[in-house]
Amino acid sequence: MIGNMAAHSVPSTLKRLLFAVKCSPLQSRCCAVQREAQYSTISSPNEKTFDKILIANRGEIACRVIKTCKKLGIQTVAVHSDVDSSAVHVKMADEAVCVGSAPTSKSYLNMDAIMDAIRVTGAQAVHPGYGFLSENKEFAKRLAAEGVAFIGPDTHAIQAMGDKIESKLIAKAAKVNTIPGFDGVVKTAEEAVKLAQQIGYPVMIKASAGGGGKGMRIAWNDEETREGFRFSSQEAASSFGDDRLLIEKYLDNPRHIEIQVLADKHGNALWLNERECSIQRRNQKVVEEAPSTFLDTVTRRAMGEQAVQLAKAVQYSSAGTVEFLVDSKKNFYFLEMNTRLQVEHPITECITGLDLVEQMIRVAKGYQLQHTQEDIPINGWAVECRVYAEDPYKSFGLPSIGRLSQYQEPLNLDKVRVDSGIQEGSDISIYYDPMISKLITYGATRGEALGRMEDALDNYVIRGVTHNIPLLREIITHPRFVSGHISTNFLPEVYPDGFKGHQLEADAKRELLASAAVLYLAAELRSAKVLSTQRVASTPVECSHWELCVELGEERQDVQISKSGTVYTVEIDGAKVEVWGALNLASPLLPLTINGTHRMLQCLSRDAAGVIVLQYLGTLFKVRVLSKLAAELNSYMPEKVSEDTSSILRSPMPGTVVAVSVKPGDTVAEGQEICVIEAMKMQNSLTAVKQAKVKSVHCKPGETVGEGDLLVELE
């Protein structure tokens, strides 16, 4: 359903309609997706590919693949773990097979069970998505042995590119620019230190088998090298079952720009332009865009050609991505090649009009590429934000879990694409990636795409889990980002003290306070609208002027509100703010016109004590509105003493305790590691905030802990 070949061919229009009827719960999602994705792929309805494809993945990418399969008339088989039995991808697929219990090693990485599922369902091909088994040569081999097509490159390409050490050697041989570093496996921490000194700090230690930022650490000195070596090898072992590490020069302040390549089994390869993925936190991408503001035609071509050289050098087929680091002088260095569909592929689809999944399926069947390099356009601009269930206020994002009690994608907006695999009521669990969705906007220009993204983020309703929309919205509106002056260090440079949410300017603050006051007043006025009884005040007090007090943090403001018709005039601090809007108290979205500007606010909660939580300009603000009298008297209310948290270590996120480094009675120094929590495959070291003696330890390795659980008490 993703592709909109419907515009060009009648049969697929019919197919789409049929699908829309068959699959009514997803109807709205599909219709909206069609509108924005403009693929120019020459559809060939008579081109026979596969009858049935198994998707060895979950979540949004499984849904994404299924959509294209439906478009092509291919039957789909979903695999799922027991906790995923009612997941969206399971519902979308024609068939579904449970392949084990919740932990990925028991289900989505369980090759035996997946092979069984293929046999049972008679699937002819497997699309691995990304992650899980997508770059597992063993899996590709087993499929080949059974005569099942693997929708991806051949085993030898996976092997060659999957190993970072080998891939670097191959790249060198293929005359691709590479980063200075040690071309071999680092065996011990001491060896790592020695090599690091040779290469010169800073260095990057990373898992040979890795990807996606997992098992990757940057070290600026010997001590960090040792620590990084330990963490990376642990993470690499748990994520990839392979703890080999390599070490290379770390380019300070580089951009991360990658080239999408597409190759067939006949020696043809194309580069589908670049994706700018510099906005990262902990080496994981957050915001991506295509094309990059930084590349000129010459550099783009040079990078594209080198990428194609590399693909050809390993007889690559299918879609793949060659990642480069680009320094400020537009020197680019090969980083790695991902032999799979990337998370951020939709932005390439938006600007080139190709359906990459469709192309992968075609190539896997053995068809030649339909396009030549000259056919690949850059049409407009596309931006992707990765919406995660995580708390952006904790080191730019620590996972959060929960049930999506309310969930509404901004598909009412034009040229917005949302790739998601969840729906209202879904659980975000500790077992899997905390990604909620990929939000993609598209426009003729970058400005247009970014403007749409702003609207889309404001209209995105997510309740029940903490999410990173505040951070995303700040990034895409930040002057540095808007001007295109970005690097992989963007986040730490722009927010050296961590992300603190949107900082309100005087005008914006007035707007926020005015909106809160108006919402409060609307709720108050509604409370008096009792329909069923005649026994209300016989002479209702027709009031049109109110005095309220609004509190935001430490700040208190007296406000005067008057209402005429549906327009509220709020006087704050000598300035007048006019607020007008529908004010539906049941809706999570609060479209208001404030001083003539249209703003989409969201109301997260409203309680009897006047506390209103609003999402305004992406960030959540807790505002308290009280009548003037209540506000005056409120000053007499005692401050409740909150718990001293410096001597208590609580889990900042749900996860599993990997290691506890202290025992009761130990003395810890400030910054010393107390324990390690693994969540969503990331190991996080928790350290002491002060020097103290350990009073008690409330966790042990292997235990599952929830967010806020007490781990260790200090004296």
Added chain:
Amino acid sequence: MMAAISVVRSSCGLINGLKVSLRSVARVKYGAVSVTVPQTSLHRSCRWYSASHLSVKERIDQKREAALQGGGQQRIEAQHKRGKLTARERVQLLLDPESFVETDMFVEHRCADFGMEQDRNKFPGDSVVTGRGRINGRLVYVFSQVQCSFIVQKTYMWQSVATRFYVTFSLSCTLCFLQDFTVFGGSLSGAHAQKICKIMDQAMTVGAPVIGLNDSGGARIQEGVESLAGYADIFLRNVMASGVIPQISLIMGPCAGGAVYSPALTDFTFMVKDTSYLFITGPDVVKSVTNEDVTQEELGGAKTHTTVSGVAHRAFENDIEALLNLREFFNFLPLSNQDPAPIRESHDSSDRLVPSLDNIVPLESTKAYDMLDIIHAIADEGDFFEIMPNYAKNIVVGFARMNGRTVGIVGNQPKVASGCLDINSSVKGARFVRFCDAFNIPIITFVDVPGFLPGTAQEYGGIIRHGAKLLFAFAEATVPKITIITRKAYGGAYDVMSSKHLRGDVNYAWPTAEVAVMGAKGAVQIIFRGKENQAEAEAEYVEKFANPFPAAVRGFVDDIIKPATTRKKICQDLEVLASKKQVNPWKKHANIPL
């Protein structure tokens, strides 16, 4: 000083049955000191309100002024310092602006003993503010006790002594403080009680709720039996009003001894954290009688009563939050048993589908989910005023609105103790159901109950008679009753939870419902005791009974509905059931197994 002690002793005798702190006798020393001082300065006390040279109008104005001042600026400040508001401030916050109409502002106590007859010990209003007003335009009667509105001599009392005295009395807070005649502490005199009774009587005649803001020191010892009579008068009215008009108590300060029974008789008791206490006897007496060391907070604080004893229904952070929440709560209630449940303008469409409910119940029947998620998803605007959220958490009760109309919601909570019924949850549920029934509030019941909790603790505690209360309450209720079985409805607990057999008007089952005598495992162990192939038999049992069909084919559930449509269905049914009329056989009153 000895005289002062004997005064206290004699008053101990007078208030037979209301225990007096032993330590209070010792503390008389302070009182005695402060009593002796004023003797010298008595002549300085101004007799302003009996001055005959003033015109009646001037005297009225002066009295009114004095009443509005309460205990004077000093006392007001003292009250504020302790994080509390004065009686009048509380009333102002609770009611709509300018809606308060005060009664009995000129009432004074009639006590003539122990120097109480002196003018300086007489204050217009006598430590309670009473009257009527409106909350969002709806009529309500209010009394607000004035714990510390009385100070007689501003000049004679050493500030330090006053403060110390004040602290000790507010901490020990039994009936110990009245040795010092300077502070009445909101104590209940005959006149004070009379004022409360007057507005309660009026509330009964017009049919409007009564809200009491309690901040009382207990009986006024000086008045002796008259004070006790005052309590009894209020108790009687509480009982007579029960089921006629909603009665709500908000405990905003110490409330000890006999004073606690009035809140206990009302429909809802709310407390303010850290500043309010409810107990029959204070820590001192507890120590002397049972040798237990216990603080006031542990003995009768908000936490104790909302989590352990179940005496209070909710607790709030401070006076302001409590009063604002009380306004919100009031919006749910009808004015009297003659009024229908209120309907408020709703912005939430009544036919809203809730797709997230379609997979909220986990496939494994042993797995928990949060019943509150269902309630929030279904209620208008997700608005649910939970009653006793921290007590007997295996049952959830509270008020919500469906298409604007107030409903009472009862739900088993699978997250806590699998949602089983035990003594506390049965009593919690029963009282709530009876309130709803008394005040025409439809009851919506969400059922996921594995049965009654087994064990000696429960049996010895009388689960049979306590469980019977919930059964009794659902059975006698004649308001519209809608029941949704979300998952388990096992055994006797199925019958109890507003089943069709107890005159449920509309009983739905979700596809995940299992109506059976017990879970498959237990059932198979009994049916096929000692036989092999238990697993097979279990599967057969599951196939046969672990689904909604056995109940549906017998008409015990009216329909099996898609969870997403639950809100829509309930709203439609409530519309139809609005005109439901059902009358129980005439009786003097039923005999619920108490």
